[in-house]
Amino acid sequence: MQRKVSLFVPCFVDQLLPEVAVDTVKVLRRIGYTVEFPEDQTCCGQPAFNTGYWDEARPCAEHFVQVFKNADIVVCPSGSCVTMVRTFYPDLLATSSLRDDAITLASRTFELSEFLVKVAAVTQVGATFPHSVTYHASCHGLRELHLRDEPLQLLRHVNGLKLIEMTRYDECCGFGGTFALKFADISAAMGNSKADSVAATGAEFVTAIDPSCLLHLQGILGKRHAAPRTIYLASILAHDGSTQKSAAQKSSAQETT
Amino acid sequence: MPQTKETQTEKAQTENPSRDQILQRIRAGLRTAVLEPAATASDRIIFAPIDNPLERFQHECVSNLMECALTADSAASARRLAEVLQSLPEGEIFAQDDPSLRRLVELAAPGRSIRWSSQGAPAEASQATVTLAEALIAQTGSILVTASCGGRGASVIAPCHIVYAKIAQLVPDLATALSRISQERILDHNSFACVISGSSRTADIEKILVQGAHGPRRLVVILQTGT
């Protein structure tokens, strides 16, 4: 059977963090999968859904289901977006003609680390990343998708990587989607508490399976001119030890003033 | 004072104008169908079985900041009671009016001023209370007292509460104790019962544990293993 996956790229990754998707593709190809990217995809509908506008979220969800209807496996570099599809689409589309398609699609949609460890059954992806890294357990991945160990298994098999545990690694970073803007003070306070935990480990990098957490933390750490840098899990796994710009160099190139 | 069902309902309707309204609203609300998930397997063991209740009881007493003194017979119990009472300041002792306690207290503290539960509630300035218990519970290191054990105040008013119990009163766990209360209709014969698991305490300031709040600072169990 052909090993093929369809890539679901969160809208904010597409627009603001394309390297997250680029590195995801790199890793999937390295372990022998063909990746296709259905170009009609837009957004899973989470922003409207989370704000309570389910009527507005529904057509987006239906569009998503149509786009990925014929995909065998859908892989996505984001725990929160996969949660939207797996946990909430069945309810959101309960009265839709696409309800059954949504349910079966949900069972074929995976977050990246989940796909690697549980579907492709690999923990060793040939990565080399000789840096100290601490892991933040993004809430959706942890509590909705129940992914506690999978990302850590992948990190433990990265050559040269020093994994440092942070205190309260499973406490929310404070992003929460529109929460970050509607309740900016609280979101920032939570982000700063998380940044304190990161800094206390002395690690060079903090990683997670949700790039939205990392986007928020990147902003918080950047404002503090703090040393640790954020890096998405696949971006670590994409490092194969060949000559390329180090992650540290890459990150500073992307920072805007 | 018991009432017949009719007078109860009549009384309820005249003095309780909203009662029927609330019941109606409850019944209307309950007509909404709610998804019921399947019940789980009842073979899952919530609390580990207790192999050695006495050992467990003693261990829990330590964590509960309770004193548990094992005595071999009533003479030893009297001696232990004497020790505890002597360690307290001068002042009235309150005791549950029970023949075994009358004997024990007479042996232990012949000169001491005693107020018996048959005379009423303990005085506010009592230095200690002495009571029996309905049961001891190993799982949580608890004593079960009822209103028959000298009343409600007997286990809370004085700074020191002393319980005189026999080993046969020790039950393994809460489930057993509660089941006994139901079966023996203890709450129909007593307006009050209490499962007490330590000295009174508070952690309201900075979560720092302070032993001895409004209730007793000391809870002593004299647990007699023989006759």
Added chain:
Amino acid sequence: MSTTAAQKFLQDAAVKSADLMHREVIRRGMESYDAAHLKGRARINDWEAARQKCQEIKREAINHLDRYLLQFEEKITARGGHVFWAANSEEACTYVKDLATRRGVRTVVKSKSMVTEEIHLGPALEKAGIKVWETDFGEFIVQLREEGPYHIVTPAMHLLRGQIATLFQEKLGQKIESDDPAYLMAVARRVLRQAFFSAEMGISGANFLVADAGVIAISTNEGNGRLCTSVPRIHVVVTGIEKVIPRLEDLAVLWPVLATSGTGQGITTYGTLIGGPRRPSEADGPEEFHVVLVDNGRSQLLADAEQREVLHCIRCGACLNICPVFRHVGGHTYGTTYPGPIGSVLTPHLNGIKEFKHLSYASSLCGACTSVCPVKIDLHHHLLQNRRNATEAGATKSSERLMFRAWRNAMLHPSIYALGGWSMRKALRIVYGLGLAGSILDPMRVWNRYRSPVPLPSESFRARWRKDRAAN
């Protein structure tokens, strides 16, 4: 124009979020709880089975609420107790006030009851000229400070010992020699003891109403609740109708679970069961026993198919303790009787969705609350449902709905979405290039207040993909 609850919340949240001293006090308190809680859970062989059992007990109770309430009422009344069903706060307060007045009550001692906070019983009695003493140590402290409880289990956890010593010095008219917690407790004990032994009425709450035994069950540690329900000649219980449980034996699992979730203890020091006034043969006890069953919006929740289970709450406080929002803004910021996740879920139902929907939005939906709830209430999903209910009730701004309609239209057309994304990045690059980040012209100025600007790549992923595909 008066401030709405939502505006006040934002103001208070802004102040508290920046208060690093407050954050540190709470962090220490919660750290202590976390350690105790873990120890408590280790005492239970199968914690998940315990949660499951508690959920089943409460579900059975709530799903047959009328039956169990009537069974409870029958037994209490047969023993000479009185049961009063109060539709709302006013009815409950009036009953207690009238009873107190009829019986010549001048002083009341009160043990902790969140329902009495909800119905504002203290002020109602004080207005009638009755002195009310809060006897729970934490409640006693916040009563002196003239503020509400900060947390439903530990009302004064936001205060340091020095502040409490100063407070006692100011308000109690005696010299305070030390800020040692044991010393301060002893001061309170002396003051309150006079109250316990002179009050004509004791008011308590109830953690559970046991239907088959016909008793109330109260879980406490200090002994103040014991004294309130033993010494004064009248005992009044004020409780929500949802506190029912079917059987006495249910306490075998509920008591340890409540204690573990509330404080990390294996069981609270006193598990008190009271079924009526003193019997003639008993040495002491109140001559009168009243139970006030408060509805105040609870019966309405029964009809909500999704959220009926919110009535299962046993008020343990675990969700408050784990909530990162609570840990950063504290209990007073919520401005409600019940703060934290349970408060955010429940308050719109009790006090109106229009005024209190903002609490359901003031959450990152992290789900930590749901993971610790001992009766397995799906708290964070209920917050989502409240948000949906708010928009469907027309309680949110119409401009917001219009914005999401426009957003939806863009998302249904890939080319519009792509153009929109490109335009946004382009516009931001221009704004930032002109040094206008954070100004009124910056659409991301809220983000930029606390964070360095988001990256603005020149190419989206899909543009790169298309390019790479064309090249091969």
